[in-house]
Amino acid sequence: MAPVVDETMLRELVPQVLSALIHRGADFATAEDAVQEALVEAVRHWPRQPPKDAKAWLISVAWKKFLDAVRSDAARRRREDIVHAEPAAIPAPATDDTLWLYMRCAHPALSPSSAVALTLRAVGGLTTGQIAQAYMVPERTMAQRITRAKRKLAGARFTEPGGVITVLKVLYLIFNEGYSGDVDLVVEAIRLMRQLAGLTHHPEAQGLLALMLLTTARRPARTAADGSLIPLPLQDRTLWDRSLISEGTAVLQRALSRDQLGEYQAQAAIAALHADAQTAQETDWIQILEWYDELVGLVSSPVARLNRAVARGHAESPGAGLAELDRLPDSLPRHSATAAYLHEMRGDLTEAARLYAQAATKASNLAERNHMLHQASRLNSRPS
Amino acid sequence: MAKYLLLKHYRGAPEAVNNVPMDQWAPEELSAHIQYMNDFADRLEHSGEYVDSQALAPDGVWVRSAGEGRPPVTDGPFAETKDLVAGWMIIDVDTYDRAVELAGELSAAPGAGGRAIHEWLELRPFLTDAPASTD
Incomplete structure (x- = not known):
C-alpha cells in the first residue's frame, strides 16, 4: 500500500499557500478554490512522489490551477462577449498574512454558519465534503454556503471591524460543535486556535x-462507553x-x-x-464563585448566570443558589436542570425529581435529555 | 446553526386561510403550487440552508410487535386519526427567527385562485446528539 499523506501537516500549510497566491495578485475566492485543487493533487501524487519542499510544491500547483481558472474564465467571457469591469483587488496586507486570512473568513458581514464554513475550508484546509459531513447537511448545501460567503466578501470592503475577537467567536463555535462523523471539530478548533494564538x-x-x-x-471522562453523559x-x-x-x-x-x-x-x-x-x-467553589462574578460582569450570558447560581449553591448553601436562580427568568435554557440540581443538594428529592423530568422535556440535545431522565428515574425509584 | 423540521399536515393542523382541497384546484394552480415548492427548495439550497424534504403518502398503517417469534401486527388505516403528516422540509439556519421566516414563506405557497394558502406549518427544533463542548 502506498504511504498515506499526512493530512494534518498538509492542512497546516493551507493558509501560507493561500497567502502566497494572494500576494502574487490572485483574488481570494479563486485562489481559495485553487488551493483546494492543489490539496487534492497532493493527496493523489505525494504517496508515490513525495515533494522535496511541500510548501513550494503546493504554491506552484495552486498557482497553476489559479491561472487555469482565470484563463478559462476569460475565454468564457470572450465567448459570451461580455465585458466586465474587474472588481478592485482586495489589497493584501504587508505582514501577518495568516492572521489577515483568519479575519477575512470571520468577517462580521458573514453569518456565523458561513464564517464557520469558510474558516474551516480556507484556513483549515478541510474539504467541502468533510465540512458538510461534520455539520450534517448535504454537500451541495455546504458548497453553496461557502460560495455565497466568498461572493459576499468580494463585495465587502475589508476594514478591521471585528478584529481578533470575531475570529475567536468563530473558533469557539467550531470547538463547541464537537465531534460528529470523520472530522473531529474539537481537534480542528484547537489546531486553528494554536496557530492563531501564535499570530496575535x-x-x-x-x-x-x-x-x-x-x-x-x-x-475522556465526560461520556460513558454507551455515549451517556457523566456529570463533573x-x-x-x-x-x-x-x-x-x-x-x-x-x-x-x-x-x-x-x-x-x-x-x-x-x-x-x-x-x-x-x-x-x-x-x-x-x-475550590469560593474561588470559582469569584470568577463567575467576574464573568457575569464581562458578558450578559444567561448560561454564566445559571452556572453562577450553582457555584453559589456550593460556595454558600443550596438555598443561596436557589435564591439567585429565582431572580433569573425560568425560560432560560437549563433553568429547570439547575433548579433540580440545587433542590437535590438541599434534600428536596421529590421536587428535584419533578424538575429533572421537566428539564428532560426542555433539553436541546439527546444526551442531555437522557441524562435528565436518568436523574429523575434515580430519584423516583429510591426506596420510600 | 440549528436544524428545524417544517412539518406539513394533511389533517390535524388548524384550518388554512385559503382552505380548498387540492383536487378542486385548476390544473395551472396545481402547477404553480408545485413550481413554488421546487423553487423554494432551490432557493434554500442556494442560500446554504437546505437539508432535506420528503412528501408522504396519506395511507399508512399502525404496526407493533406481537412478541418474540411472531410477525408484527398491523392495524388501520384509521380514517379518524386526528393528526396526519403530509411531508416535511428540514432546514439548517443560524437563528430561530430565520426558521420562522422561512416557514412563513413556505406557508404562502399559492393555492386555489392563485392566492396564497396561508396553511399552518409545524416548526420543530431538532435535538442535537450531544451538548456543546464547553457545557
Whole structure:
C-alpha cells in the first residue's frame, strides 16, 4: 500500500499557500478554490512522489490551477462577449498574512454558519465534503454556503471591524460543535486556535486556547462507553489528560499576567480550578464563585448566570443558589436542570425529581435529555 | 446553526386561510403550487440552508410487535386519526427567527385562485446528539 499523506501537516500549510497566491495578485475566492485543487493533487501524487519542499510544491500547483481558472474564465467571457469591469483587488496586507486570512473568513458581514464554513475550508484546509459531513447537511448545501460567503466578501470592503475577537467567536463555535462523523471539530478548533494564538498577542486568544485545552482534558471522562453523559462530580478524574491541563494552565497564567481580563480567560480560570481539584469535594467553589462574578460582569450570558447560581449553591448553601436562580427568568435554557440540581443538594428529592423530568422535556440535545431522565428515574425509584 | 423540521399536515393542523382541497384546484394552480415548492427548495439550497424534504403518502398503517417469534401486527388505516403528516422540509439556519421566516414563506405557497394558502406549518427544533463542548 502506498504511504498515506499526512493530512494534518498538509492542512497546516493551507493558509501560507493561500497567502502566497494572494500576494502574487490572485483574488481570494479563486485562489481559495485553487488551493483546494492543489490539496487534492497532493493527496493523489505525494504517496508515490513525495515533494522535496511541500510548501513550494503546493504554491506552484495552486498557482497553476489559479491561472487555469482565470484563463478559462476569460475565454468564457470572450465567448459570451461580455465585458466586465474587474472588481478592485482586495489589497493584501504587508505582514501577518495568516492572521489577515483568519479575519477575512470571520468577517462580521458573514453569518456565523458561513464564517464557520469558510474558516474551516480556507484556513483549515478541510474539504467541502468533510465540512458538510461534520455539520450534517448535504454537500451541495455546504458548497453553496461557502460560495455565497466568498461572493459576499468580494463585495465587502475589508476594514478591521471585528478584529481578533470575531475570529475567536468563530473558533469557539467550531470547538463547541464537537465531534460528529470523520472530522473531529474539537481537534480542528484547537489546531486553528494554536496557530492563531501564535499570530496575535491578544490575551483573549490565549484565554480561548486555555479554555479549549482545559475543557478537552476532561473529554475522556465526560461520556460513558454507551455515549451517556457523566456529570463533573462523578467523572473519573484519573482519565483527565494531565498534559493538556498543565499546558492549558500555563497558557492561562501567561494570559492573566497581562492584566486584560476577558470572558474566555474567566471561563478558562473556572475550568482550571475544576481541573485542579483531585476530587469533586476538594473543588475550590469560593474561588470559582469569584470568577463567575467576574464573568457575569464581562458578558450578559444567561448560561454564566445559571452556572453562577450553582457555584453559589456550593460556595454558600443550596438555598443561596436557589435564591439567585429565582431572580433569573425560568425560560432560560437549563433553568429547570439547575433548579433540580440545587433542590437535590438541599434534600428536596421529590421536587428535584419533578424538575429533572421537566428539564428532560426542555433539553436541546439527546444526551442531555437522557441524562435528565436518568436523574429523575434515580430519584423516583429510591426506596420510600 | 440549528436544524428545524417544517412539518406539513394533511389533517390535524388548524384550518388554512385559503382552505380548498387540492383536487378542486385548476390544473395551472396545481402547477404553480408545485413550481413554488421546487423553487423554494432551490432557493434554500442556494442560500446554504437546505437539508432535506420528503412528501408522504396519506395511507399508512399502525404496526407493533406481537412478541418474540411472531410477525408484527398491523392495524388501520384509521380514517379518524386526528393528526396526519403530509411531508416535511428540514432546514439548517443560524437563528430561530430565520426558521420562522422561512416557514412563513413556505406557508404562502399559492393555492386555489392563485392566492396564497396561508396553511399552518409545524416548526420543530431538532435535538442535537450531544451538548456543546464547553457545557
